[in-house]
Amino acid sequence: MFSTYKPEDVTILLKDITGLVDPLPTKDREKLIQSGVHYSEMLPLEYKPSEAYLDAYFKAADLYSMQTAKAVASVARQISRKNLNEIVLVSLARAGTPIGILLKRYLEKAQESPVYHYTISVIRGKGIDENAMNYILARHSRDSIQFVDGWTGKGAIQNQLNLALTNYPGVNPALAVLSDPANVAGIAGTHNDFLIPSSLLNSTVSGLLSRTFHRSDIIGPNDFHGSAFYVELLDQDLTYHFIDSIEDKFDFSNRECNKKRSDQLLSGLEEVKEIADHFSIDDINLIKPSIGEATRVLLRRLPWKILVHSLHDYEFLGHLYQLAEEKKVAIEEYPLMNYKACGIIKKLPDM
Numbered sequence: 612m613f614s615t616y617k618p619e620d621v622t623i624l625l626k627d628i629t630g631l632v633d634p635l636p637t638k639d640r641e642k643l644i645q646s647g648v649h650y651s652e653m654l655p656l657e658y659k660p661s662e663a664y665l666d667a668y669f670k671a672a673d674l675y676s677m678q679t680a681k682a683v684a685s686v687a688r689q690i691s692r693k694n695l696n697e698i699v700l701v702s703l704a705r706a707g708t709p710i711g712i713l714l715k716r717y718l719e720k721a722q723e724s725p726v727y728h729y730t731i732s733v734i735r736g737k738g739i740d741e742n743a744m745n746y747i748l749a750r751h752s753r754d755s756i757q758f759v760d761g762w763t764g765k766g767a768i769q770n771q772l773n774l775a776l777t778n779y780p781g782v783n784p785a786l787a788v789l790s791d792p793a794n795v796a797g798i799a800g801t802h803n804d805f806l807i808p809s810s811l812l813n814s815t816v817s818g819l820l821s822r823t824f825h826r827s828d829i830i831g832p833n834d835f836h837g838s839a840f841y842v843e844l845l846d847q848d849l850t851y852h853f854i855d856s857i858e859d860k861f862d863f864s865n866r867e868c869n870k871k872r873s874d875q876l877l878s879g880l881e882e883v884k885e886i887a888d889h890f891s892i893d894d895i896n897l898i899k900p901s902i903g904e905a906t907r908v909l910l911r912r913l914p915w916k917i918l919v920h921s922l923h924d925y926e927f928l929g930h931l932y933q934l935a936e937e938k939k940v941a942i943e944e945y946p947l948m949n950y951k952a953c954g955i956i957k958k959l960p961d962m
Contacts, residue, residue: 613840614818615848620712622729624743625704625820628837631829634821641913645959651734652826655911657813657841663937664811664910667930668849671808672856674926679807680860682789682800683710687717689798690757690787699755700728701747703768704838705817706903707760709809709854710789714759716854721863727751732823732836735767739775740836744782753781757798760788761807764904765883765895766795792901792949793879804951806927808853810903813910815847879949886918886945886953900953902927908954909934918945918953927951 613627634656635643644650660668690698698718702711708730715728731743747756758772769786776784785797792804809816824830824837877885883898892898897915899908908914909931917935919928922944931952935942947953 613838614820615845615850616708616712616818620715620728620854621702621708622727623704623818623820623838624729624731624740624746624835625823625838626830626835627840628824628829629839629842631837632824632826632839634839637911637913641956642959649736649825651737651822651824651836654821654824654839655813657821657844659844659847660812660815663933667933668808668811668816671806671811671930672853675806675808676856677860678805679789680857680862682805682807683713683717683857684862685800686787686789686798687714687721690714691718691722693757695755695757697751697755698726698757699747699751700726700759701756702728702730702759703733704730704823705814705820706762706809708817708820709850710761710807711759712854713857714787716858717861720861732825732838733768733771733775734823734825734836735771737825738771741778742833743835744779746835748779748782753779754783756782758784758786760786760796761809762788762790762901762903763793763796763879764899764901765880766793766878769793769795790901790903794949795879804901804949806902806906806930808856810906811910811930812849814841815844816849816853818850819844819848877948882947882949883953886955890955892955892958894958897956897958898953899956900947900950902931902950902952905931905952905954906934908956909938909940912954913957914938914940915955915957916941916943918943918947918955920945920947920951924951 634654715726718726732740772784787798788796789800791799819841821839
């Protein structure tokens with residue numbers, strides 16, 4: 612286990628590439644990505660979180676742990692009602708991994724039977740880790756698998772799963788997520804856009820693992836997709852602070868499961884395309900909708916501006932206002948429908 616996750620919580624189907632790839636600063640990565648290098652062929656240079664980031668995280672953990680726990684409970688109940696012979700959670704590394712752990716813990720307490728949990732890599736534009744899938748399918752039936760992630764943005768990962776799993780008949784590609792503002796997931800805790808506290812940090816809330824990596828000189832044909840372990844951030848690890856703070860709020864009372872939202876005028880992707888038209892953006896990959904994705908744009912990418920549904924929503928968006936001010940990024944009010952916030956990455960000519 613090259614992470615800080617406990618082995619009883621998750622089986623990590625990733626190749627340890629620690630020390631094999633030199634991480635790159637944000638600006639260098641952004642230039643390479645926008646020049647055509649695939650994002651999975653590089654690793655980000657991750658820094659010790661600043662006091663401002665940590666403060667934002669702890670505030671979010673206080674404010675949204677109950678809402679996150681309710682979403683976990685709703686998703687877990689919907690998975691349980693599928694009446695599977697066994698439950699095999701397959702979380703998408705890395706943001707889906709702590710969510711998979713929370714679902715495993717909830718389900719095992721609720722039904723007093725074991726739940727299997729693996730985490731694997733799915734990469735936009737490259738697909739699913741076939742070696743990891745073959746490993747799981749050698750041990751479990753195809754109809755027992757439930758894919759898990761944290762939230763949906765445009766729905767790109769769901770689309771990638773739909774495409775990849777045509778090669779695995781009998782495996783249901785539908786994601787289970789806590790927040791599904793794009794309205795594309797098979798199971799959702801809510802279709803509202805809310806802040807899941809783990810979205811505020813990078814590896815320090817994800818077992819100190821990097822984003823998943825795939826480059827042919829490092830990842831061989833029989834290897835799992837790769838990930839590096841940021842051991843130098845060990846004293847900053849908050850992975851189990853997040854997991855335990857949500858688990859402490861678990862409610863096992865029997866309540867009605869979440870229903871599909873009926874008031875949505877546009878799909879998430881349609882709304883993103885409208886935003887692209889409005890701002891004359893050619894590449895929709897530069898548009899990152901949802902609170903979680905907008906937060907990640909501020910933390911990981913080179914942002915051009917942040918769109919928000921309101922300039923005065925301090926309850927849900929206060930951390931975005933703070934981070935944008937620190938990074939001197941413009942915030943603009945925009946009539947968002949599916950989302951409360953949306954990050955837009957700088958185009959290369961603007962750098």
